[in-house]
Amino acid sequence: QSVLTQSSSASGTPGQRVTISCSGSRPNIGSNFVYWYQQLPGTAPKLLIYRTDRRPSGVPDRFSGSKSGTSASLAISGLRSEDEADYYCATWDDSLSAVVFGGGTKLTVL
């Protein structure tokens, strides 16, 4: 069981805006930056969002991150077929002194 809770699946049609949520608690999301990763089948995770709401160079501005209290969200606008992947949230947990990951959300583009 993951420390961070994500819905196991999400879906949308091309062009839509979808949001993936990540729920935690005060020692983790409530106190630290949140990261988001995209993992395509058979490949290593790719950084999408760091420090909660910053995009690495090369990541389209269709991807955005936010946080409120002990929950974080990844929003994808203008959904495209190539966005179909698994998405993971992660953050540092002050109580565990460890990085914790969410269980992942499988995004399907219908």
Place this chain on the structure above:
Amino acid sequence: QITLRESGPSLVKPTQTLTLTCTFSGFSLNTNEVGVAWIRQPPGKALEWLALIYWDDDKNYNPSLKSRLSITRGTSTNQVVLTVTNMGPVDTATYYCAHLIITHGSCPDYWGQGTLVTVSS
């Protein structure tokens, strides 16, 4: 350009010790705020963070696996080694190493391609 590459055995027997090496380039583990982490992913399952080592040799481990894990600098300045003792079938996974910066939150930014380790007799 930061790159990382994992190497080690693809098959280990139950109860054996796994030793994996992360060889990296494009950064130095002697630079303030830099760290290297190990993460694994069993087939079809979620990512699981294992351990990290910082530029100052401080280390952190997954509490549930701490007794079985060890992360150290390698013999070369651009290597980090992870050992996992008493391997079992549940440890079958793709093992990744990754670069991180502590002031950004200690989560990985650059990842290696991963190496699949299967535990079987």
